[in-house]
Amino acid sequence: xxxxxxxxxxxxxxxxxxxxxxxxxxxxxxxxxxxxxxxxxxxxxxxxxxxxxxxxxxxxxxxxxxxxxxxxxxxxxxxxxxxxxxxxxxxxxxxxxxxxxxxxxxxxxxxxxxxxxxxxxxxxxxxxxxxxxxxxxxxxxxxxxxxxxxxxxxxxxxxxxxxxxxxxxxxxxxxxxxxxxxxxxxxxxxxxxxxxxxxxxxxxxxxxxxxxxxxxxxxxxxxxxxxxxxxxxxxxxxxxxxxxxxxxxxxxxxxxxxxxxxxxxxxxxxxxx
Amino acid sequence: xxxxxxxxxxxxxxxxxxxxxxxxxxxxxxxxxxxxxxxxxxxxxxxxxxxxxxxxxxxxxxxxxxxxxxxxxxxxxxxxxxxxxxxxxxxxxxxxxxxxxxxxxxxxxxxxxxxxxxxxxxxxxxxxxxxxxxxxxxxxxxxxxxxxxxxxxxxxxxxxxxxxxxxxxxxxxxxxxxxxxxxxxxxxxxxxxxxxxxxxxxxxxxxxxxxxxxxxxxxxxxxxxxxxxxxxxxxxxxxxxxxxxxxxxxxxxxxxxxxxxxxxxxxxxxxxxxxxxxxxxxxxxxxxxxxxxxxxxxxxxxxxxxxxxxxxxxxxxxxxxxxxxxxxxxxxxxxxxxxxxxxxxxxxxxxxxxxxxxxxxxxxxxxxxxxxxxxxxxxxxxxxxxxxxxxxxxxxxxxxxxxxxxxxxx
Numbered sequence: 001x002x003x004x005x006x007x008x009x010x011x012x013x014x015x016x017x018x019x020x021x022x023x024x025x026x027x028x029x030x031x032x033x034x035x036x037x038x039x040x041x042x043x044x045x046x047x048x049x050x051x052x053x054x055x056x057x058x059x060x061x062x063x064x065x066x067x068x069x070x071x072x073x074x075x076x077x078x079x080x081x082x083x084x085x086x087x088x089x090x091x092x093x094x095x096x097x098x099x100x101x102x103x104x105x106x107x108x109x110x111x112x113x114x115x116x117x118x119x120x121x122x123x124x125x126x127x128x129x130x131x132x133x134x135x136x137x138x139x140x141x142x143x144x145x146x147x148x149x150x151x152x153x154x155x156x157x158x159x160x161x162x163x164x165x166x167x168x169x170x171x172x173x174x175x176x177x178x179x180x181x182x183x184x185x186x187x188x189x190x191x192x193x194x195x196x197x198x199x200x201x202x203x204x205x206x207x208x209x210x211x212x213x214x215x216x217x218x219x220x221x222x223x224x225x226x227x228x229x230x231x232x233x234x235x236x237x238x239x240x241x242x243x244x245x246x247x248x249x250x251x252x253x254x255x256x257x258x259x260x261x262x263x264x265x266x267x268x269x270x271x272x273x
Numbered sequence: 274x275x276x277x278x279x280x281x282x283x284x285x286x287x288x289x290x291x292x293x294x295x296x297x298x299x300x301x302x303x304x305x306x307x308x309x310x311x312x313x314x315x316x317x318x319x320x321x322x323x324x325x326x327x328x329x330x331x332x333x334x335x336x337x338x339x340x341x342x343x344x345x346x347x348x349x350x351x352x353x354x355x356x357x358x359x360x361x362x363x364x365x366x367x368x369x370x371x372x373x374x375x376x377x378x379x380x381x382x383x384x385x386x387x388x389x390x391x392x393x394x395x396x397x398x399x400x401x402x403x404x405x406x407x408x409x410x411x412x413x414x415x416x417x418x419x420x421x422x423x424x425x426x427x428x429x430x431x432x433x434x435x436x437x438x439x440x441x442x443x444x445x446x447x448x449x450x451x452x453x454x455x456x457x458x459x460x461x462x463x464x465x466x467x468x469x470x471x472x473x474x475x476x477x478x479x480x481x482x483x484x485x486x487x488x489x490x491x492x493x494x495x496x497x498x499x500x501x502x503x504x505x506x507x508x509x510x511x512x513x514x515x516x517x518x519x520x521x522x523x524x525x526x527x528x529x530x531x532x533x534x535x536x537x538x539x540x541x542x543x544x545x546x547x548x549x550x551x552x553x554x555x556x557x558x559x560x561x562x563x564x565x566x567x568x569x570x571x572x573x574x575x576x577x578x579x580x581x582x583x584x585x586x587x588x589x590x591x592x593x594x595x596x597x598x599x600x601x602x603x604x605x606x607x608x609x610x611x612x613x614x615x616x617x618x619x620x621x622x623x624x625x626x627x628x629x630x631x632x633x634x635x636x637x638x639x640x641x642x643x644x645x646x647x648x649x650x651x652x653x654x655x656x657x658x659x660x661x662x663x664x665x666x667x668x669x670x671x672x673x674x675x676x677x678x679x680x681x682x683x
Contacts, residue, residue, distance in 0.1 A: 017395075
């Protein structure tokens with residue numbers, strides 16, 4: 001009984017703290033900027049506009065894919081979420097060192113709160129996507145609800161990486177530069193800007209490897225459910241539904257490494273920062 | 274765990290790893306992954322085999338000098354640091370006050386900060402709501418709660434932080450670091466009122482401090498930590514005596530020794546003033562006074578330098594270990610202006626003996642010596658901490674002075 005109470009008490013604190021940190025983050029993020037929260041929308045839209053003008057209008061990438069603008073925007077929104085979670089996570093522990101040295105709250109809360117803040121932004125961005133879909137005449141279907149489990153998958157994937165990065169950053173302060181490079185490479189290694197069919201046409205093996213990444217799988221699946229069922233998914237590329245187990249296995253492996261590593265390192269955060 | 278025990282600390286040790294060559298960059302790992310020196314570290318012991326229990330409803334003190342490990346111990350009890358070995362168990366909700374206003378954000382309003390600080394201390398919105406008005410009331414910041422914290426004066430910030438801490442934290446176990454008791458006199462008074470209230474309400478409090486008078490006044494039991502170990506456990510009274518002993522070099526334990534004050538070679542003799550006279554030969558009868566020593570006696574000589582020609586007014590100030598002046602006088606105040614100490618061509622020096630009743634409380638004291646000009650009041654020479662002595666009393670009180678009190682019970 002005492003033990004049950006203890007667990008209850010422990011999570012009681014975590015939930016209170018998590019809620020308050022997300023609210024605080026939401027409130028102070030754009031304090032002092034004239035447009036405030038609109039920036040959350042403007043950032044992905046700006047990236048979208050640039051890419052759209054350069055690559056779609058002039059370089060004619062994705063010419064034969066229907067609603068390619070929406071297709072591109074969805075990819076950017078999901079990618080942006082991943083970037084936000086991992087970047088928030090990277091600096092979560094070190095950035096809150098002041099708190100860590102003075103209070104004994106569960107350390108994972110600060111990483112989790114950054115991830116939830118990004119999740120709120122993701123949903124707002126998805127609303128913008130819905131507006132774009134409407135303008136573009138993309139039909140809304142019940143199938144689009146399949147995007148929710150995909151978001152959960154993305155949430156876990158991004159969070160696992162965020163936990164590892166946050167703990168690594170305590171010890172290695174150049175992780176942030178390295179991560180910046182990885183993100184840059186990752187953007188082009190993921191079929192966001194280009195249709196995976198283009199890669200497939202040149203090198204089927206490269207396309208197969210690219211699609212094993214949970215990010216690529218999630219983005220293509222989301223496009224498949226929301227925009228067009230013609231979108232090539234991991235199952236199409238390999239010609240089998242069983243291949244879906246691979247990104248899931250990667251996800252589980254990553255999540256367990258992440259939890260183990262973070263749990264092992266977190267007691268020492270206060271003294272090692 | 275025994276039902277009466279709030280905190281049980283068993284055989285706690287803490288070593289900090291100090292790497293020889295801190296690998297703050299990944300470069301180090303890549304360039305020479307097999308470099309064994311990289312993995313070497315020096316282990317620095319911060320705490321060694323600490324054990325004690327804090328009973329429920331007890332005001333428990335942890336005292337020790339700077340660097341003795343008491344703050345590390347507090348952080349281990351709070352769960353911020355993990356002990357290298359040993360175990361610790363806490364019964365009930367524990368709220369640590371290592372610092373006031375943890376997590377305060379200047380961009381948020383006073384109100385939002387109350388909720389943030391509350392959440393960090395483990396209180397839900399509902400719990401904060403309940404006490405919100407009393408917090409605002411106590412902080413006397415009614416009109417400012419909607420303002421951003423960055424527009425608060427530092428005094429207002431401290432008031433808000435303190436009021437959140439004290440009103441909200443009605444928990445079972447409180448850890449209080451001495452930093453809580455900083456601020457102006459009014460604020461300190463508030464702090465001490467708060468301590469009294471905690472004591473009255475039978476809260477379990479762990480109080481870390483080196484302010485012996487506060488420890489003596491509030492703590493039921495005290496452990497004294499020195500050089501990472503518990504060197505004394507017992508009443509606040511005795512612990513403060515032991516604490517004072519830590520500062521007295523053991524060589525001067527006994528006997529009236531004539532001591533020239535600047536015994537510490539590394540301590541720079543601090544003399545300043547407009548000049549003309551030189552204070553020399555500051556001598557005190559004993560280094561260590563006990564209760565039966567009715568008088569504190571010391572003397573010094575004043576010598577004129579150069580063609581000095583003036584009426585002088587010598588005096589002294591006795592300060593406690595915190596530099597707080599306790600008492601002092603000079604010849605003008607104590608004897609009056611008729612007694613002239615004229616320095617002219619004939620008189621070139623004067624020797625003065627001072628004797629005052631021993632009313633001092635247990636502690637370490639220093640005497641500043643000074644010679645003022647009688648004519649214009651300017652400081653001719655001031656000698657900081659010219660003499661030091663300590664008082665060791667059988668019965669010590671939590672007040673600045675401890676005069677002998679005759680008590681008749683009829």
